Amino acid sequence: MSTSSGIEKIANESSSLAVDPDMDSRGKIVQDIFADDQYVTLGPHTYRRTDLLNVLRPAQGSPYADAYPPAAPASSGRRQLGNPVPLGLASFSLSCLTLSLCNANVRGVTNVKLLISLFMFFGGAIELFAGLLCFVTGDTYAMTVFSSFGGFWISWGCINTDQFHSITGYGDDTHMFNQCAGFFLAGWTVFTFLMLMCTLKSSWGLFLLLFFLDLTFLMLCIGCFIDNNNVKMAGGYFGILSSCCGWYSLYCMVVTPENSYVNLNAAMMPHAPTA
Structure with missing residues (x-):
């Protein structure tokens, strides 16, 4: 996991954490949480942030569904190049x-x-x-x-x-x-x-x-x-x-409608791909 300054660490102190006495019977308490722009670490396990959002998002029709917008698709990291x-x-x-x-x-x-x-x-x-x-x-x-x-x-x-x-x-x-x-x-x-x-x-x-x-x-x-x-x-x-x-x-x-009033479309030959 990255240790950059952008990573947030949430340390739950035992003195300020109200623990249910029966918590151990239901599951292990996660003491440390690490998060950055792409990943979230819960104790010894690391998950993608988008995967967690998809899992934790309320079911369709729930009154809380609109509170969680769809996760934005991951960027490919490539710049859009001009046509040479x-x-x-x-x-x-x-x-x-x-x-x-x-x-x-x-x-x-x-x-x-x-x-x-x-x-x-x-x-x-x-x-x-x-x-x-x-x-x-x-x-x-x-x-x-x-x-x-x-x-x-x-x-x-x-x-x-x-x-x-x-x-x-x-x-x-x-x-x-x-x-x-x-x-x-x-x-x-x-x-x-x-x-x-x-x-x-x-x-x-x-x-x-x-x-x-x-x-x-x-x-x-x-x-x-x-x-x-x-x-x-x-x-x-x-x-x-x-x-x-x-x-x-x-x-x-x-030429595009945004830069000219005189627009021309390239005349395609028969059987030319349309896509």
């Missing part, structure tokens, strides 16, 4: 949108140097952090997706950083660079397809996000292999659609 999935969707959607606008040559922009910090920190580090938080909450799928794509954004930022010499290392051999970049994107095409297959009973927003993202990687992969800028631009437009689906899924997860 919206954070992962936010970091992915913003990074995917800006890169896809450049891939689609919107307003003639093709140089992504300004976006490297966005790719490495918000798209990479923050999304990787969201994936690790999903590990804490026990969401294996979200942990795999966010952590993997967090690594993708960090690696893509490194590829476009001059100090890593990922592009300049090939010199004038652009054909070799395009083929190697195609291999890089082909691997992500396969990974995204596998993650897509795991969304067939989820929401339409998540399914379409990965569907358009898989088409994005496929178009960019083919565009690198055949060195065709139009195919790469098609991949950029698919990436814009993917990011829009991410924004939609993000909004559905964070």
Whole structure:
């Protein structure tokens, strides 16, 4: 038993205790009682406080029943954690949108140097952090997706950083660079397809996000292999659609009647779990 200051001890002194002479014939007198927040000790025996309350509570219908409210359930001791999935969707959607606008040559922009910090920190580090938080909450799928794509954004930022010499290392051999970049994107095409297959009973927003993202990687992969800028631009437009689906899924997860007048519910696919 705990001996902290929170423990109460009731010592019945023999001088102040009125004892019935016939008490010994009915049972042994409990001299010491110890109690804390969870347990009560009566002599040599220890009981849970809630168990004693349940046993000693008056029967239903007794005039004293209302004097003993039901015992509160024991706390699990775990704090309620926030949902890290919206954070992962936010970091992915913003990074995917800006890169896809450049891939689609919107307003003639093709140089992504300004976006490297966005790719490495918000798209990479923050999304990787969201994936690790999903590990804490026990969401294996979200942990795999966010952590993997967090690594993708960090690696893509490194590829476009001059100090890593990922592009300049090939010199004038652009054909070799395009083929190697195609291999890089082909691997992500396969990974995204596998993650897509795991969304067939989820929401339409998540399914379409990965569907358009898989088409994005496929178009960019083919565009690198055949060195065709139009195919790469098609991949950029698919990436814009993917990011829009991410924004939609993000909004559905964070909006509530308490924080907004515009509420959206995630559209679920057929046979999706309802619980």
